Amino acid sequence: MHLAYPAVLAALLFCTGLYGVLARRNAILVLMSVELMLNAVNLNLVAFDVWLRDALHAGQALTLFTIAVAAAEIGIGMAIVLLVYRNRGSSDIDGLRDTAEQPDDGPEPPDDPSGDSSDAARPAGQKAEATA
Amino acid sequence: MTTTTLAALVPLLPFLGSVAGLLLGRRAPGFVRPLAVLPTLTALALAVVAAVRQGGGEPITAATELTPTGLVLPTGPVSVELALNLDGFAALAAVLVALVASCVQIYSTGYLRDDPRYPSYAALVSLFTAAMLLVVYTGDLMVLLVGWEVMGICSYFLVGHYWETPEARAASLKAFLVTKLGDVPFLFGLFALAVDAGSFRIATVLRTVAEGGLDHPTLIALLLLAGVAGKSAQFPLHTWLPDAMAGPTPVSALIHAATMVAAGVYFVARLLPVFTSSAAALVVLAAMAAATMIGSALAALAQDDIKRVLAYSTIGQLGYMTGALAVGERGAATFHLLSHGAFKALLFLAAGVIIHAAGTNSLSAMCRMRGLRDRIPDAYWTMTVALLALAAIPPFSGFFSKESVLAAAEHAATGHADAVPGSAGLIVLVSGLVTALLTAAYATRLWLLAFRGHGTEAPDHGRQPLAMNAVLWVLAVPTVAFGLTVGVLPGWFDGHALTPTVTTSVLATGVALVGGLVTYGAWRHTTALAARVPLGAVAAHPDAEPAVSEAESIATHTAAYGSPGAAHDPADPGRLLLGPLHRHAATGFHLDALYDRLFVRPTRAAARLVHFLDREVVDTYVRGAGALPRLLGTAVRRAQTGNVQTYLSVLLAGSVVLAVAAVLVTAGA
Amino acid sequence: MTASASGAVTLTAAAHPGFLSPTGVEIAFVLVGLVTLGAALVTVTTKQLVHAALWLVVALGGLAVEYLLLTAEFIAWVQVLIYVGSVVVLLLFGLMLTRAPIGRSPDADSGNRLPALAVAIAAAAALVWVVVDAFRTTWIDLGTRQGSTDAVGAILFKHWVLPFEALSVLLLAALVGAIVLSRKGGTPESGKDPQASKDPQSGKSPESGKDGASGTTPGERDKEPR
Structure with missing residues (x-):
């Protein structure tokens, strides 16, 4: 089998997960997307391990470890999300803006500052690209 | 005890009394009065004994080198020496200084008996006495200068004893500045004299003068005269003395009648051949x-x-x-x-x-x-x-x-x-x-x-x-x-x-x-x-x-x-x-008004000019330098929305750009 | 769109001799891969939160099949056991505990959607381009089974036993951490006010899980009727 198949599939899965992490509002959906990204990596590890015929099967061992770490991560992440939900009554990621500078607003900005956030994202993105 | 030891003790005793008074003044108030009066009285007795032993005969001299100055002249290296020169002038002047100082110390115990600052006052009077006695006895111009300047600073503190009153503050500052104005040319004069004579020893200087070895007698004499005019309150620089009456009366008696102002006259008397040349x-x-x-x-x-x-x-x-x-x-x-x-x-x-x-x-x-x-x-x-x-x-x-x-x-x-x-x-x-x-x-x-x-x-x-x-x-x-x-x-x-x-x-x-x-x-x-x-x-x-x-x-x-x-x-x-x-x-x-117009006002005007330049010109650049970072800061602050997803998007976008750039570079595209 | 892009990539890559005559394994891999990718895409785009979790099951299961096709059978079973078995269940519980709406929720995506799409597509294009460029001609020989339970177990406990033990410590730490985090009473005062203010707004029955040690059960009971 061509190595390109699993590699391309892994890349696409990873980017799908990436989109989910960046675009989803609910924290649990973000965690699902993180799982997708991890699985894409796992697929890569397995495919390259099979291709390289590693004597120690480092790729597969590492995949197992990754799965275990992912399980731990999902446990901790879920605990955090529940805590956030308990404290704030919502698990929306874009509501967690306590680190923002708030000169005149209240402590929590209103629910959906979509225009505001995309406005803010654009100059910042341009700046990041300019510095890169 | 030899006469030399006696004479060395005369300035040393008030000095030690002053140090002890300053150290003990707060802790042991009972010792302050004895420490003020007794060393001075002992110094008086020793000065009298030294004067009797000297008896107006040949000058008694002794010297020990303190430090080399690094100045090397054709006649040899010049060094500062702790030299004693006890002749008739010095012996009698020391008796006068010690007598007046003792009287002033005794008088002050009554005059300032309840003053909370009496310990430091008495210590400063003792230090002043020690400095004047050092000037009287020394045979070295540099050591003389040390005593000369110590007197200046003691005078500053003592005139300002009633520092709660604005008159005393102004007077002490004026006394200090005016005498220092004379001391600057005085210092130059001393150096010029030492360079011409090849030594700071007064005896050597006088020998050189007697041999006619002084190259610039007029210049040196005039420079020294400026310092003398400052200390002895002579015509152009005398204005500090009347104002200095804002100090306590015993201080006026000690400093401004018998000792400090006498230092200038005494100095000229010691170096008279320099002036007569x-x-x-x-x-x-x-x-x-x-x-x-x-x-x-x-x-x-x-x-x-x-x-x-x-x-x-x-x-x-x-x-x-x-x-x-x-x-x-x-x-x-x-x-x-x-x-x-x-x-x-x-x-x-x-x-x-x-x-x-x-x-x-x-x-x-x-x-x-x-x-x-x-x-x-x-x-x-x-x-x-x-x-x-x-x-x-x-x-x-x-x-x-x-x-x-x-x-x-x-x-x-x-x-x-x-x-x-x-x-x-x-x-x-x-x-x-x-x-x-x-x-x-x-x-x-x-x-x-x-x-x-x-x-x-x-x-x-x-x-x-x-x-x-x-x-x-x-x-x-x-x-x-x-x-x-x-x-x-x-x-x-x-x-x-x-x-x-x-x-x-x-x-x-x-x-x-x-x-x-x-x-x-x-x-x-x-x-x-x-x-x-x-x-x-x-x-x-x-x-x-x-x-x-x-x-x-x-x-x-x-x-x-x-x-x-x-x-x-x-x-x-x-x-x-x-x-x-x-x-x-x-x-x-109207000398004060004249000086005010000649020196004080131009200085103030220059200070105002500098103040203006600093405030309006230099600070403009500083503020300008601050404006750009502040603008940038405002822009960056706007990006801090607190939305984690925005941050992450920007971060990843940057990573992608970097990765693509790296790939392109390695591929040679 | 991403799926069609991957198809295009597959077609262009077929210009290589190896791609002209796909083996049966390859065909199966591509088909399952398409299903997996599609499920993943639905997962990150659907408006129904619970559906997202279910589609995630499909995607993870598809990946398990891919592992099998790559002859890594032990990994595949582990994938099914842990991911499909526990992680997704955990996620579903999380959704319920946070009282996620069952039907379509219009605000499932945040305002960051367009930048996210741009970043994801750019990253995908870059990665696919690099990967295809690099591994166009590489061939995996699947003749021998490499991931049998036997082999992986031997390797794991012969050569990787120390990291394995370290991992157990990590899991223990995660366990303790999760317990500490989800304990009641950590932030008793700050927890009440937002919830109380949120309840009337969302129109749900008041949350009784604030008090007492039985924090999770009332929440579950709340969910169950739906």
Whole structure:
């Protein structure tokens, strides 16, 4: 089998997960997307391990470890999300803006500052690209 | 103990006393008074013993090298040495300094008995005494400079003792700045002298001068004269001394009558050959002395503050001393220095008693009091004696010393002194006679106004402390009797006879009598006016220490009379005598205003300019430099939305761009 | 769109000799891969939160099949056991505990959607381009089974035993951490006010899980009727 198949599939899965992490509002959906990204990596590890015929099967061992770490991560992440939900009554990621500078607003900005956030994202993105 | 050890102990003891006083002042208040008085008294005894052993014979010298200066001349390396030079001048001057300092320390125990700052005050007086004794005894110019500057800083602190009053603060600052203004050229002069002579040792310098080895005598002499004028309060730089009367009276007696101002005269006396090798310097010195004498005597006649009268009289008597030096007669100068030190210290200390008893320092207030002399008989009698000495009435000490100056001037004016230009002698002689007249006039005025007042009863301030009265009588002894040593003194000095000549003594005494009588006449004329114009601001504190009355009267003088020195009093005989000149004399001939216009205002204007430049020009650049980062900061702050997803998007977008760029670079595209 | 892009990539890559004659394994791999990718895309785009979790099961299961096709059978079973078995269940519980709406929720995506899409597509393009460029000609020989339970177990406990033990410590730490985090009473006061204010706004029955140690059960009971 061509190595390109699993590699391309892994890349696409990873980017799908990436989109989910960046675009989803609910924290649990973000965690699902993180799982997708991890699985894409796992697929890569397995495919390259099979291709390289590693004597120690480092790729597969590492995949197992990754799965275990992912399980731990999902446990901790879920605990955090529940805590956030308990404290704030919502698990929306874009509501967690306590680190923002708030000169005149209240402590929590209103629910959906979509225009505001995309406005803010654009100059910042341009700046990041300019510095890169 | 050898004489050298004795002499070394003389400045050392007050110094140690001062250090101990400063260290123990807070912890052991009981030790402060003994630590102030005993070292000074011991130093006096040692100075007397050293003077007796020296006996006016050959100078006793000893030296040990302190540090090399790094300066190497063709004659060899120059080093600073802890040198002792004990000759007749030094021995007698040290006795005077120690005597006055002891009197002042004893007097201060009464005068400042409740002062919370007495420990530091006493320690500073001791340090001052030590510095002056160091100047007197040292044989090395650099060590002399150390003592010279220590005196300057001690004077600053002591004049500012009543620092709660703005007058004292301004006066201490002024004294410090003006004397330092003279000290800068003085330092240059010392270096120039050392370079020319190849050594800082006074003996070596004098030997070089005698061999004619000095290349720039006029320049050096003029540079040194600037420092002398600053310390000894001579004409252009004398303005600090009257203002320095804002300090406590014992400080005035110690610093501004007997020791610090004497340092300049003593210094010129020690280095007189340097000055006589330049005729120009002598003429400058004579002109300086003449201007100082006459101007200060006129100003003294117009002052209302009793201590300022004495301050201007100090300046005038120092003028006599520099006049004697200008005609090359340092024996007469030192003679007058010694006698003047005694009677002027007495005058100041008695003035302290009067101020305490009267509750004011204003003469026009005193002349409206009855019975002041009966309250303070000790001060009355001793002050009378001292004023007679000041006016040079025979047979008091001032007569002999002043006559020796005038005789020397007459000697030089008639061309009998070699190496001294006749013009210098003439200037000194004429101005000296004029000043004798004026001195007698203001001495009479002071006495009449202070002790012959009419009007209300003087306020009761309780008994004067015994320490203060006793000191007055101690100082009265040399005031009366010191003149009788005139036959012995030349053996201690250069050997020139100091006895009065008939011509000058008749002339000067006659002039002095005329001055006194004219003033008496004027006083008779004006005293009737005193009842019409009431004046007077009197501070009465029967229980407080005497210094409290003085501090209050200094602080209130300007408020009560309109100027620090003068009062608008028609009963003042000085006003009648001086006529239109009175207005100018009262302000010291507007020298302060002149200096203010010449130096203070340009300096202030320059400071304002710098302030403006700093505020408006430099700060503009600084603010401009801050504006750009602030703008950037505002922009960056807008990006801080707190939305984690935004941050992550930007981060990943940047990563993608970086990765693509890296791939492109490695692929060589 | 991403799926069609991957198809295009597959076609262009077929220009290589190896791609012209796909083996049966390859065909199966591509088909399952398409299903997996599609499920993943639905997972990150669907408006129904619970559906997202279910589609995630499909995607993870598809990946398990891919592992099998790559002869890594032990990994595949582990994938099924842990991911499909526990992780997704955990996620579903999380959704319920946070009272996620069952039907379509219009605000499932945040305002960051367009930037996210741009970043994801850019990253995908870059990665696919690099990967295809690099591994166009690489061939995996699947002749021998490499991931049998036997082999992996031997390797794991012969060579990787130390990391394995370390991993157990990590899991323990995660366990303790999760317990500490989800304990009640950590932030008792700050927890009440937002919830109380949120309840009337969302129109649900008041949350009784604030008090007492039985924090999770009332929440579950709340969910169960739906």
